[in-house]
Amino acid sequence: MRKLRKAGASRGVEVNIQLRLGLDVVGTAERAFCSDRTWYGLFRPAADMPSRVREFIAFSEEWHERLREQRPCSADEFGPWADIYASTEWRACGPAERVRSIEGPVFSGGEVTWKELSDAEPDAAAGGGET
Numbered sequence: 001m002r003k004l005r006k007a008g009a010s011r012g013v014e015v016n017i018q019l020r021l022g023l024d025v026v027g028t029a030e031r032a033f034c035s036d037r038t039w040y041g042l043f044r045p046a047a048d049m050p051s052r053v054r055e056f057i058a059f060s061e062e063w064h065e066r067l068r069e070q071r072p073c074s075a076d077e078f079g080p081w082a083d084i085y086a087s088t089e090w091r092a093c094g095p096a097e098r099v100r101s102i103e104g105p106v107f108s109g110g111e112v113t114w115k116e117l118s119d120a121e122p123d124a125a126a127g128g129g130e131t
Contacts (some may be wrong), residue, residue, distance in 0.1 A: 015095055017041060019105060019112065022089040024050055026057075026118045029092075029112050039092070040100075043112040056084040091115070109114035 014031040017039070026049050029041025045057065059081060064071040078085060085104035092102045092114065105114035 006131055018093040020091040021053055038113055038115050040113050053084060056081045060107040
């Protein structure tokens with residue numbers, strides 16, 4: 001979470017949170033924590049996630065790398081992936097099997113970030129940890 005350390009973000013409680021798209025386990029956000037209503041974690045992909053989701057994650061990683069390097073990239077490139085990133089089926093499953101709906105996560109530099117939908121409690125996915 002090099003970007004977070006650079007930004008000086010303070011962390012609360014860190015937990016592991018499973019990310020799901022529908023019934024499929026996409027991976028785990030390890031050492032996840034919440035700051036300013038946004039969750040952050042190190043992304044560990046599930047070995048058996050659907051290939052389309054794996055392809056989207058690879059695209060997202062590559063797109064954000066181009067953005068960091070100030071190489072050409074456009075938000076329009078996400079259009080073909082709307083079925084993945086804009087899906088209403090994204091869930092974060094925290095300790096005690098608490099499940100919350102989330103906005104499509106962002107994958108960048110081996111990390112993952114997401115926000116819970118506005119009607120969710122800020123600490124609900126992990127049972128605590130907002131700073």
